[in-house]
Amino acid sequence: MYGPAMTDTDDLLPIGLEDRLPAEARKATHAMRAALGAMDSHGYDRVRPPLIEFERSLAGRMDGVQTRRLFRFVDPESLRTLALRSDMTPQVGRIASTGLADAPRPLRLCYAGDVATITADQLDPARQRLQLGAELIGADTVAAASEIVMLAVEAVEATGARGISVDFTLPDLVDVLAADAFALAEDRIDAVRRELDTKDAGGLVAAGGEAYLPLIHAAGSLGDALAKLRELDGGGTLATRIEALETIADRIGARARVTLDPTERHGFEYQSWFGFTIYADGARGALGRGGTYWIKGSDEAATGFSLYLDALLPALEGREPAATVFLPLGHDPSVAARLREEAWRTVAALEESDDPRALGCSHRLDGSEPVAL
Numbered sequence: 001m002y003g004p005a006m007t008d009t010d011d012l013l014p015i016g017l018e019d020r021l022p023a024e025a026r027k028a029t030h031a032m033r034a035a036l037g038a039m040d041s042h043g044y045d046r047v048r049p050p051l052i053e054f055e056r057s058l059a060g061r062m063d064g065v066q067t068r069r070l071f072r073f074v075d076p077e078s079l080r081t082l083a084l085r086s087d088m089t090p091q092v093g094r095i096a097s098t099g100l101a102d103a104p105r106p107l108r109l110c111y112a113g114d115v116a117t118i119t120a121d122q123l124d125p126a127r128q129r130l131q132l133g134a135e136l137i138g139a140d141t142v143a144a145a146s147e148i149v150m151l152a153v154e155a156v157e158a159t160g161a162r163g164i165s166v167d168f169t170l171p172d173l174v175d176v177l178a179a180d181a182f183a184l185a186e187d188r189i190d191a192v193r194r195e196l197d198t199k200d201a202g203g204l205v206a207a208g209g210e211a212y213l214p215l216i217h218a219a220g221s222l223g224d225a226l227a228k229l230r231e232l233d234g235g236g237t238l239a240t241r242i243e244a245l246e247t248i249a250d251r252i253g254a255r256a257r258v259t260l261d262p263t264e265r266h267g268f269e270y271q272s273w274f275g276f277t278i279y280a281d282g283a284r285g286a287l288g289r290g291g292t293y294w295i296k297g298s299d300e301a302a303t304g305f306s307l308y309l310d311a312l313l314p315a316l317e318g319r320e321p322a323a324t325v326f327l328p329l330g331h332d333p334s335v336a337a338r339l340r341e342e343a344w345r346t347v348a349a350l351e352e353s354d355d356p357r358a359l360g361c362s363h364r365l366d367g368s369e370p371v372a373l
Contacts, residue, residue: 014127015120015125015127016120016125016126016127016128017126017127017128018126022321023318023319024313026319026321027313027316027318027319028130028309028310028313030159030319031159031160031309031312031313031316032112032130032132032309034155034158034159034160035112035132035155035156035158035159035307035309036110036112036132037158038151038154038155038157038158039110039134039151039155040110042108042147042151042154043108044108044109044110044134044151045108045109045110046109046110046111046112047092047095047109047110047111048111048113049085049088049091049092049094049095049111049113050091051084051085051113051114052082052083052084052085053082053083053085053091053094054075054080054081054082054083055067055070055072055080055081055082055083056080056081057090057094058070058083058085058086058090058091059083059090060090060296060297061090061091061093061094061097061295061296061297062087062089062090062093062270062293062295062296067083068118068119069086069117069118069119070083070084070086070117070118071083071084071116071117071118072084084116085113085115085116086115086116086117087115087131087306088111088113088115088131088133088306089133089135089304089306091111092109092111092135092137092304093135093137093295093296093297093298093300093302095109096109096135096137096295096298096300096302097295097297097298097300100137101298105137105138105139106136106137106138106139106144107135107136107137107138108134108135108136108137109134109135109137110132110133110134110135111131111132111133111134111135112130112131112132113130113131113132114128114129114130114131115128115129115131116128116129124284124285124311126310129308129310130308130309130310131306131307131308132155132306132307132309133288133290133304133305133306133307134148134151134152134155134304134305135302135303135304136148136302136303136304137295137300137302138300138301138302139301139302139303140272140273140274140292140293140294140301140302140303142244142247142248144292144303145244145248145274145291145292145303146247146248146251147251147303148290148303148304148305149166149248149251149252149276149290149305150251150252150255151305152166152276152278152288152290152305152307153166153252153255153256153278155307156278156280156287156307156312157255159309159312159316160316160317161280161281161282161283161287161312161315161316162280162281162315163280163281163282164255164256164257164278164279164280164281165256165257165258165259165278165279165280166252166256166257166258166259166276166277166278166279167258167259167260167261167264167276167277167278167279168222168245168248168249168258168259168260168261168262168274168275168276169260169261169262169263169264169265169268169274169275169276169277169291170238170241170245170262170263170273170274170275171265171268171271171272171273171274171275171291172272172273173215173238173241173262173263174189174192174193174196174212174263175189176237176238176241177212177237177238178192180235180237181233181234181235181237182209182211182212184208184209185208188207188208188209191207191208191209192204192207192208192209192212193263193265194207194265195207195209196209196212196215196216196263196265197263197264197265197266199216201213201216204216214228214231214232215232215262215263216263218232218260218262218263219259219260219261219262219263220259220260221258221259221260222245222246222249222258222259222260225259225260225261225262226242226245226246226260229242229262230242241273241274244273244274245260245274248274256278264277267286267289268289268291270293270294271291271292271293272291272292272293272294272301273292274291274292274303275289275290275291275292276289276290276291276305277289278290278305278307280312280315281315282314282315283311283312283314283315284310284311284314285311286311287307287308287309287311287312288305288306288307288308289305289306290303290304290305290306291303291304291305321345321360322343322344322345323344323345323362323363323370324344324345324346324347324360324361324362324363325339325344325345325346325347325361325362325363325364325365325370326346326347326349326354326356326359326361326363326364326365326373327346327347327348327349327365328349328364328365329349329351329352331348331365332368335365335367335368336348336365339365339370344363344370346365347359347360347361356373357373361373
């Protein structure tokens with residue numbers, strides 16, 4: 001345990017930012033490596049975009065990127081506005097459209113890194129988060145969506161999380177229905193979409209969307225929700241989407257609980273026909289989201305997901321460090337090197353008075369072998 005210390009006001013962190021001390025940092029690092037390992041095993045190559053880019057590039061690749069949430073400043077070299085990334089997905093889109101424009105499609109990429117925003121989300125006070133995810137560039141088919149959802153489940157499983165559930169949504173549902181079965185004037189669509197998102201029946205009627213009222217109740221377990229969608233879809237407008245959701249759910253099988261909230265829009269500002277949110281027992285809210293989308297500029301279809309590991313850490317068991325060997329003064333460096341190759345941690349004495357137990361060691365080097373303390 002670490003004891004309290006006197007803190008100067010200059011040492012306090014801004015609201016929404018926090019340190020990860022050794023136990024939490026160890027847990028986060030293990031979870032990140034495990035999730036990235038799951039993505040790598042499915043052929044997703046890691047990319048590492050820069051922390052800062054031109055604001056126009058970050059804001060121009062995806063719909064829904066809010067520049068007012070970006071930390072912005074002027075580059076003294078180019079005199080153009082730079083921004084600190086708030087989401088790595090647009091950066092992966094830029095990489096796919098430029099440096100990897102000629103790479104064979106579908107292109108499978110994954111990533112991990114910190115992102116930051118000026119203002120926190122209403123449901124999450126953090127302004128800096130560890131984001132990792134995968135993008136399948138060049139496809140937004142049912143097969144692509146099935147692969148991405150299953151990969152997200154496997155990545156969360158790899159971290160040690162349990163009780164995983166996936167909530168599907170249809171981000172363009174109102175647009176599809178407004179163009180056919182439940183006709184709406186174009187100037188009414190945004191209002192109806194907004195009231196459905198908040199599940200406000202009165203507001204929905206006032207917005208001219210009375211015909212959309214059944215959608216408020218078409219949420220829950222996938223089977224029940226799809227049955228309600230079929231009931232209101234007399235003309236078969238949603239038949240292909242319903243079939244697609246069933247196909248994706250079949251791919252997941254019993255590895256996660258699957259639900260549907262067909263009108264959920266929060267966090268799906270740039271998704272097209274399909275979106276999903278992933279949860280796990282003990283986690284603080286949603287672990288992440290994903291779905292199908294278009295990369296602006298290159299007009300290329302893609303499917304992907306992002307996870308935010310900070311929300312998952314409370315659900316994970318603490319990880320003890322590897323057994324640690326105290327190396328007394330005058331120890332043989334070659335023996336210490338051999339132990340590290342065998343996955344031991346070593347802590348070398350700097351003074352005769354160093355206490356191995358106080359330094360967190362479980363063993364002490366005695367000649368050429370570690371001995372338990």
